[in-house]
Amino acid sequence: MGSIGQVNGASYFLCFKEITELAIKPLTKVPVRIYHLMSHFTKIVVFVEVKTSLCRLSAITSDSYFSPMENILALETMKEGHDGSGLGLMLKDLGGVFADFKDYPILSCICSDKGLDMLDEYMTQLGFETKFSWSPSIKTGIGIKPRDHYIARAYDYPSAVKGLDWRAKEEVLTQTRLDLRRLGEEDESIFAFSFYPDVLALKEVGDPLQLGEFFSLGNGQLEARQIIAQGRQNTNYDIYLYACHPFFIQGYATMTNGENTAFVPIKEFLTGLKNPAYRGYNSDSEVFAHILHYVDRTLGYPLTYYKDVITPLSNVEIDGRADAKALALIKRSLRPLCIDGPNAVVGFTPDGTVFMVQDAKKLRPGVVGGRSGKYGLMSEECGLDSVLPERDRDKDIFPMKYDMVIVPPGASEVIVWNQLQG
Amino acid sequence: MESTSGINESNELSLAEFPYIIRWREDRCTRCGKCTAVCPTRAIEPTVFLQRRAFSKGEGPNPEVTREVMQGVQQINDLERYCTGCATCSFVCPNVAIEPEYNPHHKFLFFKNKGGVPYKRGGRRNDPGVSTVDQLKFSRISMLTDPALDAARHEFYVRTLLGRVMPAEDLPLKTVDDKLMLSGPSTFIPPVREIFPIRIGSMSIGALSPNMWEGLAMGITYLNEVEGIPVAMATGEGGMPPRLLKSRFLKYFILQIASGYFGWDEIIHALPHMQEDPLAIEIKYGQGAKPGDGGLLMAYKVLNLIAEIRGVPKYVDLASPPTHQTKYSIEEAVAKMIQSMSMAWGFRVPVYPKISGTKTATAVLNNLVRNPYAAALCIDGEDGGTGAAYNVSLDKMGHPIVSNIRDCYLDLVAQGKQNELPLIAAGGMGKTGNLAANAAAMIMLGASAVDTGKYIMQAAAGCLGDEYNRCNICNTGRCPRGITTQDPKLYRRLDPDKVAERIVDIFVSANVELKKIFAPMGRSTQLPIGMSDGLSVSNKETAERLKITYAV
Ligand code: SF4
Ligand code: SF4
Numbered sequence: 001m002g003s004i005g006q007v008n009g010a011s012y013f014l015c016f017k018e019i020t021e022l023a024i025k026p027l028t029k030v031p032v033r034i035y036h037l038m039s040h041f042t043k044i045v046v047f048v049e050v051k052t053s054l055c056r057l058s059a060i061t062s063d064s065y066f067s068p069m070e071n072i073l074a075l076e077t078m079k080e081g082h083d084g085s086g087l088g089l090m091l092k093d094l095g096g097v098f099a100d101f102k103d104y105p106i107l108s109c110i111c112s113d114k115g116l117d118m119l120d121e122y123m124t125q126l127g128f129e130t131k132f133s134w135s136p137s138i139k140t141g142i143g144i145k146p147r148d149h150y151i152a153r154a155y156d157y158p159s160a161v162k163g164l165d166w167r168a169k170e171e172v173l174t175q176t177r178l179d180l181r182r183l184g185e186e187d188e189s190i191f192a193f194s195f196y197p198d199v200l201a202l203k204e205v206g207d208p209l210q211l212g213e214f215f216s217l218g219n220g221q222l223e224a225r226q227i228i229a230q231g232r233q234n235t236n237y238d239i240y241l242y243a244c245h246p247f248f249i250q251g252y253a254t255m256t257n258g259e260n261t262a263f264v265p266i267k268e269f270l271t272g273l274k275n276p277a278y279r280g281y282n283s284d285s286e287v288f289a290h291i292l293h294y295v296d297r298t299l300g301y302p303l304t305y306y307k308d309v310i311t312p313l314s315n316v317e318i319d320g321r322a323d324a325k326a327l328a329l330i331k332r333s334l335r336p337l338c339i340d341g342p343n344a345v346v347g348f349t350p351d352g353t354v355f356m357v358q359d360a361k362k363l364r365p366g367v368v369g370g371r372s373g374k375y376g377l378m379s380e381e382c383g384l385d386s387v388l389p390e391r392d393r394d395k396d397i398f399p400m401k402y403d404m405v406i407v408p409p410g411a412s413e414v415i416v417w418n419q420l421q422g
Numbered sequence: 423m424e425s426t427s428g429i430n431e432s433n434e435l436s437l438a439e440f441p442y443i444i445r446w447r448e449d450r451c452t453r454c455g456k457c458t459a460v461c462p463t464r465a466i467e468p469t470v471f472l473q474r475r476a477f478s479k480g481e482g483p484n485p486e487v488t489r490e491v492m493q494g495v496q497q498i499n500d501l502e503r504y505c506t507g508c509a510t511c512s513f514v515c516p517n518v519a520i521e522p523e524y525n526p527h528h529k530f531l532f533f534k535n536k537g538g539v540p541y542k543r544g545g546r547r548n549d550p551g552v553s554t555v556d557q558l559k560f561s562r563i564s565m566l567t568d569p570a571l572d573a574a575r576h577e578f579y580v581r582t583l584l585g586r587v588m589p590a591e592d593l594p595l596k597t598v599d600d601k602l603m604l605s606g607p608s609t610f611i612p613p614v615r616e617i618f619p620i621r622i623g624s625m626s627i628g629a630l631s632p633n634m635w636e637g638l639a640m641g642i643t644y645l646n647e648v649e650g651i652p653v654a655m656a657t658g659e660g661g662m663p664p665r666l667l668k669s670r671f672l673k674y675f676i677l678q679i680a681s682g683y684f685g686w687d688e689i690i691h692a693l694p695h696m697q698e699d700p701l702a703i704e705i706k707y708g709q710g711a712k713p714g715d716g717g718l719l720m721a722y723k724v725l726n727l728i729a730e731i732r733g734v735p736k737y738v739d740l741a742s743p744p745t746h747q748t749k750y751s752i753e754e755a756v757a758k759m760i761q762s763m764s765m766a767w768g769f770r771v772p773v774y775p776k777i778s779g780t781k782t783a784t785a786v787l788n789n790l791v792r793n794p795y796a797a798a799l800c801i802d803g804e805d806g807g808t809g810a811a812y813n814v815s816l817d818k819m820g821h822p823i824v825s826n827i828r829d830c831y832l833d834l835v836a837q838g839k840q841n842e843l844p845l846i847a848a849g850g851m852g853k854t855g856n857l858a859a860n861a862a863a864m865i866m867l868g869a870s871a872v873d874t875g876k877y878i879m880q881a882a883a884g885c886l887g888d889e890y891n892r893c894n895i896c897n898t899g900r901c902p903r904g905i906t907t908q909d910p911k912l913y914r915r916l917d918p919d920k921v922a923e924r925i926v927d928i929f930v931s932a933n934v935e936l937k938k939i940f941a942p943m944g945r946s947t948q949l950p951i952g953m954s955d956g957l958s959v960s961n962k963e964t965a966e967r968l969k970i971t972y973a974v
């Protein structure tokens with residue numbers, strides 16, 4: 001096997017192998033995709049493309065609290081796949097300074113001075129009372145221009161809301177987040193990313209490692225049991241914070257490395273569902289979070305049906321499933337939610353389950369590995385090496401097109417659910 | 423003052439007024455008579471004329487003049503017998519001695535409406551311009567930010583749904599051990615068919631010759647059973663041969679019921695003997711080529727077979743009324759017809775209306791949205807074809823299909839119903855030969871499928887018609903290709919096997935072309951219905967109207 005060069009960050013390899021040796025195990029630190037097969041006399045010529053795709057994903061789930069710096073360091077090892085143009089962090093099941101505020105909704109946002117005044121006025125008017133407020137200690141002088149306010153604030157519910165059941169409370173929180181977004185959207189004075197108990201979001205433009213330093217994320221104030229992080233590869237001239245992954249809605253979050261070619265029909269279907277929270281869509285990836293929310297929460301389907309909705313099986317494959325009848329109906333009814341294009345989706349659900357799924361052709365890299373108590377779901381193996389160097393590498397899982405890799409809360413085990421078998 | 427019209431010809435038409443002028447070459451012609459025998463309109467006839475000849479014999483110029491009686495071919499300057507430009511005379515001429523030439527300065531329409539009878543014809547709208555759908559380009563090309571797919575290597579799902587799709591919220595499902603199961607047999611789940619997104623649109627067995635129809639039917643069957651491409655074909659008004667109604671092939675056909683109900687006696691009688699359900703039932707309320715006008719099968723085409731299938735006497739004009747006479751409101755027309763048709767097949771067959779393109783399409787659509795049994799809406803735009811219609815209807819009535827479909831789709835999107843009620847676009851699909859590209863563009867604008875008719879006649883059977891009014895005499899029963907005639911002398915010119923072969927070629931190629939469009943756009947898992955960000959057009963108004971990208 002020998003390299004024949006690098007094009008746009010993607011290395012191309014050419015190798016000559018006997019046909020029996022076609023099952024190539026990835027030798028490099030990045031996943032390998034067989035690109036093209038061509039019979040060449042008695043040998044098979046295999047062109048292998050080592051994809052270094054857009055954006056890098058780094059998710060960690062553990063039974064104990066850990067620092068987001070672990071995610072960031074993992075992103076750093078995968079640096080050839082992102083250009084350091086942004087970092088998005090979503091923390092769930094919080095420790096650190098938020099350990100004692102698990103029942104209070106936390107508003108994560110970025111504001112200008114004016115935005116903060118508007119926000120305070122609005123929250124007071126609604127009757128939300130600040131229980132605890134946290135802002136990162138900003139380290140200046142490392143080339144990142146600080147915005148006025150980075151805020152994560154735990155609120156106590158207004159008295160009228162306190163007595164409501166959880167679903168009703170959730171609606172109030174979502175509506176409040178949407179209202180804040182509307183308030184500060186035009187002049188970009190408020191970016192409200194999430195307003196939910198035990199969940200915190202932090203996003204900024206810049207190199208992930210530098211941002212870790214900039215936000216002093218190593219100081220132990222922020223910790224969580226599930227953290228998903230995306231290192232951004234920019235494809236736009238201007239980076240708009242609402243277009244930055246991960247995306248959050250009512251306890252569900254997803255992040256993606258890819259391009260969603262079915263974006264417009266999906267967006268139009270979601271907005272037609274008349275859920276006021278199905279809006280935004282500054283990124284074609286935001287729909288992945290909303291589909292998850294719709295399938296799992298609104299329709300009440302078990303989580304694995306997320307995979308069946310976004311990458312439906314062929315009719316023949318469906319016939320092989322025990323739930324074939326239901327699946328055939330779902331495939332039709334949710335036809336516009338089928339994704340297309342290259343995508344690895346990593347996300348979490350309200351109970352703290354973390355998962356990874358691939359597009360129907362497995363066009364993006366992804367690997368899951370770890371040990372009981374801590375697992376990483378990464379774009380590349382080197383990311384896992386950084387977080388879990390002690391794990392048994394032979395047990396690493398490279399989810400293929402039919403797989404949904406699920407790590408339940410507590411991270412005691414990893415389940416590979418195969419769509420063909422259901 | 424007394425007119426001189428009785429004593430000279432200055433008020434008669436000259437051939438310069440005619441749409442096609444015959445170029446006959448005396449020097450090549452052997453006077454075999456084939457061209458005059460074959461001309462469907464008798465526009466040419468053998469004639470004799472006196473010819474002056476000057477010959478010089480010997481060394482010097484010493485011309486001798488003789489006058490000889492010659493035989494030849496002449497074009498008749500009678501508009502009842504105008505040359506249609508079909509060029510059948512050229513096909514049969516062994517010596518390349520005759521051909522029609524289009525006359526761009528003709529004044530055909532000024533003289534054609536004789537005796538108070540407006541000009542009737544078959545064919546299409548005589549507008550040779552580039553249609554809007556042909557101006558649309560596919561511009562969202564996947565390349566580096568996402569890899570383009572490989573049309574030859576990756577799996578593609580080029581299928582659409584015909585039938586009312588239930589919203590997910592209404593599906594009768596329950597969760598058992600982390601699996602979804604049907605919660606009970608009591609909920610009605612409307613029938614839905616999975617078909618190839620290009621269908622053969624309604625062309626009746628009366629309008630088409632038996633050989634043409636048989637060729638189409640054979641081609642469709644082969645595509646479904648051998649190629650595995652589930653192409654559907656609609657019958658048009660007038661039923662089907664009873665033999666086919668009772669055959670297992672019925673499942674590939676969409677039976678049309680129109681305002682004349684022709685053929686439905688036979689269909690109803692065949693019902694108890696049917697082995698298969700039809701693919702769907704299409705209720706025709708309108709036709710793009712002649713909106714607001716009923717069907718018309720002229721007497722010359724009502725011969726034995728057609729009289730038998732339709733249950734009518736021979737040699738009578740079969741006119742279907744412009745509307746379904748028994749209904750007096752849209753609620754009744756749509757709801758009752760859909761319901762009774764559904765009931766006839768035990769609610770196992772999708773039933774949908776077809777209307778002509780119109781500004782009121784969204785009103786019809788919204789009526790259907792509220793009817794849970796309505797399986798789709800087919801809209802036939804102004805570029806649709808017909809076997810017989812008034813020229814004025816063909817040329818001047820109707821609505822372009824592109825904005826009609828787009829408006830309807832966006833209307834459904836606004837209601838969140840775009841996946842529930844499929845829209846089928848018809849009229850002018852493949853007008854200039856780009857069938858797959860037109861279909862893909864309509865799909866990206868929001869259609870679930872497209873219908874094509876004229877393209878099929880042209881590509882599978884060599885129909886001679888075009889937008890310069892070439893041929894277009896389908897109404898007369900004298901189709902020179904044997905496509906739209908019931909005269910065995912004419913339709914034996916058409917080999918049904920060849921038609922079937924071409925049908926298979928057309929759809930197998932369209933299948934590849936669709937993949938060639940979808941692959942570079944990164945779409946393979948589902949049909950890209952409503953993927954309007956994939957389209958662009960170089961005309962600003964069109965872009966704004968259709969809400970797509972303006973790109974120059
Ligand atoms: S072109 Fe057709 S209509 Fe004209 S003379 Fe020839 S055969 Fe007749
Ligand atoms: S060839 Fe036949 S079907 Fe085609 S335009 Fe002429 S008459 Fe009509």
